[in-house]
Amino acid sequence: MNATDRAVRVRGLRKRYGGDAAVRGIDLEIAQGEVFALLGPNGAGKTTTVEILEGYRDRDGGEVSVLGVDPRRASRAWRARIGIVLQLAADAPELTVAEMAEHFAGFYPSPRRPAEVIHLVGLTDRARSRIHTLSGGQLRRLDVALGLIGGPELLFLDEPTTGFDPAARRAFWEVIRALSGGGVTVLLTTHYLDEAAALADRVAVIRDGVIVAEGPPGALPGHRAGEAVVSWQDRGGTRRERTAEPTRLITGLAARYGGEVPGLTVTRPSLEDIYLDLIGGRQ
Amino acid sequence: MTAATSAANTNAGTASAMRGSQPPLPGAWRVGLSRGQVELKSFFRERQSVAFNFAMPAVMLVLLGTIFRGQHTGQGVTIGDLYVAGLIGGGVMATSYQNLGVSIAFERERFTLKRLRGTPMPASAYFAGKIIQVFTAATAEVAVLLAVGVAMYHLRLPASPAAWWTFAWVFVLGVAACSLLGIAASSLPRSAARNGVAVVTLPFIVLQFISGVYVPFTLVPPWLRDVASVFPLEWMCRGMRSVFVPQAVSLEPSHSWQHGQTALVLTAWIVAGLVLCLKTFRWQERTAR
Numbered sequence: 210m211n212a213t214d215r216a217v218r219v220r221g222l223r224k225r226y227g228g229d230a231a232v233r234g235i236d237l238e239i240a241q242g243e244v245f246a247l248l249g250p251n252g253a254g255k256t257t258t259v260e261i262l263e264g265y266r267d268r269d270g271g272e273v274s275v276l277g278v279d280p281r282r283a284s285r286a287w288r289a290r291i292g293i294v295l296q297l298a299a300d301a302p303e304l305t306v307a308e309m310a311e312h313f314a315g316f317y318p319s320p321r322r323p324a325e326v327i328h329l330v331g332l333t334d335r336a337r338s339r340i341h342t343l344s345g346g347q348l349r350r351l352d353v354a355l356g357l358i359g360g361p362e363l364l365f366l367d368e369p370t371t372g373f374d375p376a377a378r379r380a381f382w383e384v385i386r387a388l389s390g391g392g393v394t395v396l397l398t399t400h401y402l403d404e405a406a407a408l409a410d411r412v413a414v415i416r417d418g419v420i421v422a423e424g425p426p427g428a429l430p431g432h433r434a435g436e437a438v439v440s441w442q443d444r445g446g447t448r449r450e451r452t453a454e455p456t457r458l459i460t461g462l463a464a465r466y467g468g469e470v471p472g473l474t475v476t477r478p479s480l481e482d483i484y485l486d487l488i489g490g491r492q
Numbered sequence: 493m494t495a496a497t498s499a500a501n502t503n504a505g506t507a508s509a510m511r512g513s514q515p516p517l518p519g520a521w522r523v524g525l526s527r528g529q530v531e532l533k534s535f536f537r538e539r540q541s542v543a544f545n546f547a548m549p550a551v552m553l554v555l556l557g558t559i560f561r562g563q564h565t566g567q568g569v570t571i572g573d574l575y576v577a578g579l580i581g582g583g584v585m586a587t588s589y590q591n592l593g594v595s596i597a598f599e600r601e602r603f604t605l606k607r608l609r610g611t612p613m614p615a616s617a618y619f620a621g622k623i624i625q626v627f628t629a630a631t632a633e634v635a636v637l638l639a640v641g642v643a644m645y646h647l648r649l650p651a652s653p654a655a656w657w658t659f660a661w662v663f664v665l666g667v668a669a670c671s672l673l674g675i676a677a678s679s680l681p682r683s684a685a686r687n688g689v690a691v692v693t694l695p696f697i698v699l700q701f702i703s704g705v706y707v708p709f710t711l712v713p714p715w716l717r718d719v720a721s722v723f724p725l726e727w728m729c730r731g732m733r734s735v736f737v738p739q740a741v742s743l744e745p746s747h748s749w750q751h752g753q754t755a756l757v758l759t760a761w762i763v764a765g766l767v768l769c770l771k772t773f774r775w776q777e778r779t780a781r
Contacts, residue, residue, distance in 0.1 A: 263610060265609070285614060289517060295606060295607055301604070303534050304537075308530070313611065316612050319514065
């Protein structure tokens with residue numbers, strides 16, 4: 210990855226709140242057009258890191274470059290190139306969806322068409338409705354629309370699908386994939402690990418202010434070993450065994466039981482299992 | 493959603509193709525006007541803000557004027573006349589100080605300010621929008637109060653351009669001073685939803701009692717009047733009396749309208765308010781992490 214391909218580059222990022230170190234030396238590189246997911250429990254330093262990249266928060270140490278600019282020196286021109294979808298923003302309850310989208314479009318030099326963005330997030334039916342009449346999921350989709358309206362090169366998404374029903378989530382994933390296909394870089398923070406697995410090219414897990422694992426969702430530690438968990442029913446109850454060679458184990462079991470193994474299951478660790486391992490592992 | 497997806501594709505494509513020659517950012521004036529439009533829509537569509545900031549002074553005028561109907565203070569001045577002038581002062585402060593203090597506290601708590609800060613909207617455009625909204629609401633407020641005054645209390649509007657000039661500068665300086673103090677006060681409540689209204693409104697209610705809004709200034713003890721004259725509201729009410737109840741000049745403590753001093757005090761509050769705003773204004777909550 211050479212310098213011009215990088216949308217985000219972070220070296221040794223540090224941030225303290227009083228005596229508390231929230232971020233203790235984070236390195237990140239996100240390529241242009243990449244969908245990058247940042248995972249971690251509350252208080253791990255996820256939000257602090259993202260807010261420093263968004264230009265909302267100052268840092269105590271480290272180098273940060275977002276679209277080639279240090280967010281400390283955020284200018285209007287730089288802000289026009291990024292889109293931010295905050296976790297919670299319920300404002301202007303008396304405006305309609307279309308009014309709000311048109312208003313925000315007016316902030317940008319080359320905005321996308323408001324009607325088109327509203328369509329993209331599936332709110333066309335509600336375009337003429339006052340914002341206070343929207344459901345939680347619809348409000349969330351409006352937030353996303355407002356993040357997209359400027360036609361950003363880099364989109365920050367903080368828990369974007371909270372409050373979506375499963376169909377709306379999948380539809381939203383398609384939107385993100387299409388944006389990514391069009392060259393937009395996406396930095397996603399999420400609690401939904403299936404979302405990270407479905408969308409992200411790469412995932413980083415933050416814990417206690419440092420990155421404890423990073424890589425494609427399928428190549429995090431745990432996946433790499435190709436380990437599986439085999440479980441079956443024994444006289445003493447359920448037995449579980451971790452193995453890199455499940456087939457050999459099952460062949461052995463089949464021989465021992467003379468055919469069917471009672472209650473046999475074979476599971477590969479999901480991203481969620483790996484994640485829980487990572488964030489709980491050293492506590 | 494498949495149609496939407498392909499739309500996303502083509503648009504993202506054009507967006508990246510256009511990146512080489514970005515058109516210029518929209519001008520601060522244009523964005524400011526657009527903010528003003530949105531602020532006005534939000535203000536006048538929200539029943540609560542209209543009732544709380546806008547209708548309240550008119551309701552008080554009708555109520556107080558009715559209670560003290562026909563009472564005179566001497567010198568050909570009715571209590572109703574004094575209430576019209578006083579509530580114009582109070583109404584100007586309600587639509588500027590109280591309105592901004594409460595609404596900006598909510599905007600901060602609900603992340604409206606944070607979201608705006610994350611866009612290329614210039615900060616000046618945000619404040620331009622507030623200025624447009626406040627001046628429009630305050631002008632409409634004065635018009636409503638004058639209409640009530642003329643209809644209920646036989647108020648005679650001044651004919652001389654000099655009186656209207658006095659009205660104009662007292663109004664503009666008063667709105668400016670109270671708006672800046674309102675923006676500064678918006679940072680005081682620790683939670684807009686729980687105590688924002690109380691924290692912002694309490695000092696305003698006290699000032700209204702001692703500055704000649706709810707209680708005719710002639711009935712306020714002199715020492716309390718001295719306290720009131722530290723703050724802008726008392727001078728705004730005095731200026732409004734000089735415009736709409738000029739015959740009351742003999743009731744004034746100094747038997748004069750003290751226009752020079754009025755301008756001076758209001759200007760001093762504008763400067764103080766501006767300094768306070770620059771020192772305290774935040775786009776997001778201090779405690780947010």
